[in-house]
Amino acid sequence: MAHLNRRILTAAMTVASVTAVLAGCSSSDDAAPTSTTSTSESAAAPTGKSAGERSYADGDYSADGEYGTQDSSIGVSLTLDDGVITDVDVDPHATDETSLDYQERFAAAVPELVEGKRIDEVRLERVAGSSGTPDGFNDALTKIRDEASR
Helix, strand or coil, X not given: CHHHHHHHHHHHHHHHHHHHHHHHHCCCCCCCCCXXXXXXXXXXXXXXXXXXXXXXXCEEEEEEEEECCCCEEEEEEEEEECCEEEEEXXXXXXXXXXXXXXXXXXXXXXXXXXXXXXXXXXXECCECCECCHHHHHHHHHHHHHHHHCC
């Protein structure tokens, strides 16, 4: 009986391991957008400035973000109100058809991920199947933070 239990446990662990590996390797273009924030309450409404966060001037800001090894870039325009992103627009710059497709899908997904969040909390990772374009967005966001904090 102990031998049968050990075989069942081994089989269950093997299935769990294979499932975890396959899930980690998945690269579906329909993958849900992801973002990370500096707080664990990424879906919560902003509750004011935390200690250590910079102050930002309200207004409209724009910057181009660079990413990748082939001089890829993407434009980001946003509106800040008390450090909160109230409006965002992403302008694809790609000329290659495949890259343009990734940038356009990324641009369509971004507003839902960042509007209503403090600019200091936003850092995007893989979004709408794109893992490179978020790097360009994050680069543009860094430039905007620097400009808005002056």
